[in-house]
Amino acid sequence: MAGNSACNPQLLLSHKFPETTYTYTERDVAVYALGVGACGRDAVDTSELKYVHHENGLQFIKVLPTFSTLFTLNSLPRGADLPGLEFDPRLLLHGQQYIEIYKPLPSNAIIQNKVSLAGLHDKGKAAILEIETRSYEKESGELLSMNRTSIFLRGAGGFSDPSKPFTYTNYPANQAPTIKIPESQPFAALEDCTQPSQALLYRLSGDYNPLHSDPMIAKVAGFSRPILHGLCTLGFAVRAIIKCICKGDPDMIKNISGRFLLHVYPSETLVTEMWLEGLRVIYRVKAKERNRAVLSGYVHLNGLASSL
Ligand SMILES: CCCCCCC[C@@H](O)CC(=O)SCCNC(=O)CCNC(=O)[C@H](O)C(C)(C)COP(=O)(O)OP(=O)(O)OC[C@H]1O[C@@H](n2cnc3c(N)ncnc32)[C@H](O)[C@@H]1OP(=O)(O)O
Numbered sequence: 001m002a003g004n005s006a007c008n009p010q011l012l013l014s015h016k017f018p019e020t021t022y023t024y025t026e027r028d029v030a031v032y033a034l035g036v037g038a039c040g041r042d043a044v045d046t047s048e049l050k051y052v053h054h055e056n057g058l059q060f061i062k063v064l065p066t067f068s069t070l071f072t073l074n075s076l077p078r079g080a081d082l083p084g085l086e087f088d089p090r091l092l093l094h095g096q097q098y099i100e101i102y103k104p105l106p107s108n109a110i111i112q113n114k115v116s117l118a119g120l121h122d123k124g125k126a127a128i129l130e131i132e133t134r135s136y137e138k139e140s141g142e143l144l145s146m147n148r149t150s151i152f153l154r155g156a157g158g159f160s161d162p163s164k165p166f167t168y169t170n171y172p173a174n175q176a177p178t179i180k181i182p183e184s185q186p187f188a189a190l191e192d193c194t195q196p197s198q199a200l201l202y203r204l205s206g207d208y209n210p211l212h213s214d215p216m217i218a219k220v221a222g223f224s225r226p227i228l229h230g231l232c233t234l235g236f237a238v239r240a241i242i243k244c245i246c247k248g249d250p251d252m253i254k255n256i257s258g259r260f261l262l263h264v265y266p267s268e269t270l271v272t273e274m275w276l277e278g279l280r281v282i283y284r285v286k287a288k289e290r291n292r293a294v295l296s297g298y299v300h301l302n303g304l305a306s307s308l
Pocket residue numbers: 072073075076092093094095096123128131149150151152207209211227228229230231259260261262263264
């Protein structure tokens with residue numbers, strides 16, 4: 001793997017990120033839902049058809065809460081270095097995602113994003129950059145969601161004194177996705193097959209990083225073939241939680257936290273295990289064929305389905 005980096009934390013921390021705009025329609029909502037496997041096992045699944053079809057028209061379809069991650073697509077300028085940070089974009093991996101949902105997402109909207117740096121860490125072999133995106137609906141001015149994206153930049157660390165590595169965050173420690181997986185049997189588990197073309201479908205929602213489609217770039221990044229987008233895996237997991245614990249109601253999701261533990265290859269089977277602790281769901285996703293955990297985290301709910 002190639003690596004080429006330099007980081008000046010002071011310069012980076014003082015950088016003002018430009019505001020960005022994201023416009024979407026019902027078609028984008030439906031394409032996203034298919035990209036994270038909705039109706040993948042059953043095209044008439046009553047708990048999932050609502051993400052892609054409504055008898056009165058597409059404007060009434062429901063929006064998965066993880067759709068809000070698409071609002072961050074332009075938060076990090078593609079292919080360009082940030083002031084104070086040079087890195088090799090081919091070695092970038094998605095490390096963690098934290099999402100707060102304040103209102104159910106409309107089926108179409110113009111979104112205005114305020115972007116800022118929420119964290120920067122020197123891990124020696126890598127730098128971790130945390131970018132926060134607060135997303136407002138343009139028409140109403142209402143805050144819809146907040147996403148905090150942690151990006152693991154391999155080869156970009158080692159910019160500070162190793163005996164006192166640089167670390168900065170501006171958010172509460174209890175929002176970090178450090179969770180302990182219970183030893184008890186999961187409350188629920190859902191198995192979902194990803195398609196060999198899953199990443200090719202998911203990328204149509206706007207993340208065109210060639211790591212997910214170009215075999216040569218995947219090799220440079222250290223993988224035998226293109227891997228699945230982390231946010232696609234997260235979409236599968238949260239959809240499983242909505243199906244099994246929220247009885248199909250996506251509006252019950254309040255916030256979501258996840259750490260990507262290992263890459264996923266398209267065509268692998270994802271098994272999402274869920275443990276219910278009050279209004280918190282702890283979850284872990286395994287790639288069944290390798291029996292390896294690929295994602296874990298928690299989801300906070302607004303309430304519990306009456307039948308639970
Ligand atoms: C704003 C919008 C931008 C959108 C960008 C997204 C673009 C997308 O197209 C890109 C993708 O989707 S990539 C695909 C999804 N991600 C992955 O597959 C990564 C999976 N994870 C890994 O491979 C390893 O955990 C790996 C490699 C990440 C780390 O493993 P190791 O190198 O073995 O690390 P380790 O020695 O265990 O730990 C070193 C320090 O790093 C911390 N850490 C580990 N995993 C982390 C993770 N996933 N996220 C954040 N921090 C992580 C450890 O805690 C450790 O720090 P410390 O020593 O202080 O505890």
